[in-house]
Every structure is written in C-alpha cells, then in structure tokens.
Amino acid sequence: MLSRSDLHKxxxxxxxxPKSHRADMRVPARVYASEKMLEExxxxxxxxxxxxxxxxxxxxxxxxxxxxxxxxxxxxxxxxAAFDAEKGIISPGGIGYDINCGVRLLRSELTxxxxxxxxxxxxxxxxxxxxxxxxxxxxxxxxxxxxxRVLEGGASQMMEMGYGDADDLSHLESEGRxxxxxxxxxxxx
Numbered sequence: 552m553l554s555r556s557d558l559h560k561x562x563x564x565x566x567x568x569p570k571s572h573r574a575d576m577r578v579p580a581r582v583y584a585s586e587k588m589l590e591e592x593x594x595x596x597x598x599x600x601x602x603x604x605x606x607x608x609x610x611x612x613x614x615x616x617x618x619x620x621x622x623x624x625x626x627x628x629x630x631x632a633a634f635d636a637e638k639g640i641i642s643p644g645g646i647g648y649d650i651n652c653g654v655r656l657l658r659s660e661l662t663x664x665x666x667x668x669x670x671x672x673x674x675x676x677x678x679x680x681x682x683x684x685x686x687x688x689x690x691x692x693x694x695x696x697x698x699x700r701v702l703e704g705g706a707s708q709m710m711e712m713g714y715g716d717a718d719d720l721s722h723l724e725s726e727g728r729x730x731x732x733x734x735x736x737x738x739x740x
Contacts (some may be wrong), residue, residue, distance in 0.1 A: 553598045555589070558582065564618075568602060576605040582616040590622055604632050609639025619628035636663070699734035 558566040568580040580601045584592060586697050592598060597620050604614040604626055605657025610631045620629035625644040634640050666673060693701065701708045718725045
C-alpha cells in the first residue's frame with residue numbers, strides 16, 4: 552500500500568513515485584494533482600495501479616496520472632502511458648474496455664514515417680472532425696426529447712439520427728446500448 556511519503560513533490564501540482572519505489576518499476580510514475588486531490592486519490596487503489604503500469608514492457612519515460620485519476624480495471628482511469636512501437640504493448644485496458652470514455656484504439660497500416668510530414672494537418676483534421684469539450688458551439692444540437700431517445704437508444708439511436716457509422720456498433724460494448732438505460736432517471740440540470 553502506498554503512503555503519502557512515497558510521493559516526492561516536484562511542483563505544487565506534480566508528484567513522483569521514483570523507480571526505486573519497487574524493484575520491477577521500469578520508469579517513474581508521475582501524478583498531476585493538488586494536495587486536496589491527493590486526499591481523494593489515496594482513497595482507492597489507483598496509485599497502486601499506476602505503479603503497476605510502470606512495469607509494463609516497452610513503457611517510455613513515465614506512467615502519468617491526470618488530476619481526475621481514480622481506480623480502474625488494471626490501468627487507473629486518468630492514466631496515460633506511451634509504449635515503444637517494437638518492444639512495447641498495446642493495452643485496451645489503458646483506454647478502458649467498458650465505456651472507453653470516448654477513446655478508441657485504432658490500427659493502421661501507416662507507419663510513423665508515412666504520417667510524419669502530415670502530423671500538423673492530421674491534428675487539425677482530427678480536432679475539426681471529432682467533437683470535444685463542453686458548452687455551446689458543437690455541430691450536434693439535441694433537444695431534450697432527442698437526448699432522452701439517445702440516452703435510452705444508445706449508439707443505434709445516434710445512427711438513426713444521421714451520426715456515426717453502423718459498422719461501429721459491432722465494435723462497441725453492448726453495441727453501444729445498455730438495456731436498463733432510463734432517461735427519466737437523469738435530472739434536467
């Protein structure tokens with residue numbers, strides 16, 4: 552079990568668990584959090600999970616934890632890690648294999664060399680095409696009744712409304728719909 556003394560303060564919002572903490576750690580673990588956030592983080596096993604991530608083959612530089620870190624299934628939710636393309640792993644658990652939090656693991660035949668000259672254009676295209684953030688200004692404008700239909704109908708309802716690709720359904724847990732979903736249980740605010 553980790554304790555507060557295992558974390559070394561780098562800045563007011565960055566903490567490190569050094570490689571020396573455990574013999575099998577390949578890299579240090581770093582946590583982005585305030586003192587108050589750390590109190591919450593210590594209530595579950597997420598720091599232990601983060602240390603476990605540091606032991607994975609091919610991990611590069613650090614295992615990182617974002618401020619919203621909490622216990623997950625293997626990887627902590629809010630955990631971030633990069634792995635060497637040749638010696639590392641691909642970890643669906645790192646993006647979550649339940650709801651995925653809007654993250655997808657995609658495979659491509661393109662190599663880093665193929666896309667390197669286009670990285671800036673690719674980043675702009677992804678930002679333009681993939682909804683992100685909160686608030687107004689997105690292309691999707693759902694009225695309350697539409698939102699209720701989506702909450703209960705899931706991804707297939709979104710397909711019916713003209714969003715997404717029907718092929719995606721087979722790649723989503725429960726095909727993007729939980730049968731027990733009940734929009735009436737969600738508050739208006």
